[in-house]
Amino acid sequence: MTEVTRFAVTDHVATITLNRPEAMNALNPDLRFALSQHFDTVEQDDDIWIAVVTGAGDKAFSAGADLKHRAIERDASTEQKAEWQELMSRTRPLNERWYFPKPVIAKVNGFALGGGLELALACDIIVAADHAELGLPEPRRGLLAAGVGALRLPRQIGLKVAMGYLLTGRHMSAERGYELGLVNQVVPAGELDTAVDEWVRDILRCAPLAVRATKEVAMRGLDQPLSSAFAAEYQWELKRRASSDALEGPKAFAEKRAPNWQGR
Missing domain, CATH: 1.10.12 (Lyase 2-enoyl-coa Hydratase; Chain  A, domain 2)
Structure with a gap:
């Protein structure tokens, strides 16, 4: 079975990769729990000074909650539902670690939607490929951006602009995110790794x-x-x-x- 994440530490830098490219790195309970464990490690390991979060493949950082899994949940057995609920009770998403101590960089290599954007919003620096799209489309699915997205976005880009995206579910381009101060840097996809490495290098100088x-x-x-x-x-x-x-x-x-x- 393919691991839902990849985790590596090199020279004080932890790289966390969401590894469900076939599902646009959508967040199911297993992936959420794995991310929680990785951020526990980053927080507790004194040899880790920075974390970089990205998605496998070139299409998506993360398309957000796994809606197919949510549909399956309705018909799951009582035992299976209890297992998922127990897993989620032990999950602490980065979104809810209000004062996470170490710097986290989001390397946005494609779509960052819903919970995917909420993960990026919880990071300190966002570096995005120029084809990336960001958005909180939950209202278009009858949902709420309850993973703190509806609270963080107005704080990060201002109320009126944020409401334009929150109430419509519209996407914004990476370049528009940069113009609004949400994204720190936008580069061609082929230069994304190098750009993030430069941010990491400069932080490690401190x-x-x-x-x-x-x-x-x-x-x-x-x-x-x-x-x-x-x-x-x-x-x-x-x-x-x-x-x-x-x-x-x-x-x-x-x-x-x-x-x-x-x-x-």
Whole structure:
């Protein structure tokens, strides 16, 4: 049986690949659970500093929820339904990990729709191939973008523009996503790997604890008034201040050499 995801770690970078290309990398319970396990690993492994998420094939990052599976659920046995429910009870999607500490890059290689776009919205950086299309088409299927998409999109591109997409289920091109500030970079499909590698390289030039502290301040600060956010205490910033990397950065600068980050 083909694994629903692929997971690899190289040089502090975890690559998570949704591996159901025959189904446009649609999210069924097994795939959702596998993603949850991978993000647990990324969060807990001190040797992982960055994660990159992408989809297998060249057609889709993820087309969202597996609607064929949802149709099957209606006629499934009581035992099978209980098994799926138990699996989902142990699933923690990235969408709902509000303050995930490490940077995550979405490498969008095609359609990112519904739950697929919700996954990308939960990432810190989106790099998309120029043929990619983004959207939350749930209302066209009688559904709601309940995986936080209907909440995140207005926060990321503004209310009026977001409502235009939320209420119609329209797709936006990768280029339009870039114009709206949703997508960080759009490149030809053949240059997508290189573009993401450049983002990874630049993040790895920074101290990993400084990156986590910066992300924590930015994300938690959004949920507070500016004065409160400025005065707040941040756990990753406390760890950064006490780290050897906080000494290594100025020392390397004074010695005119590249810093040797340890992540501690």
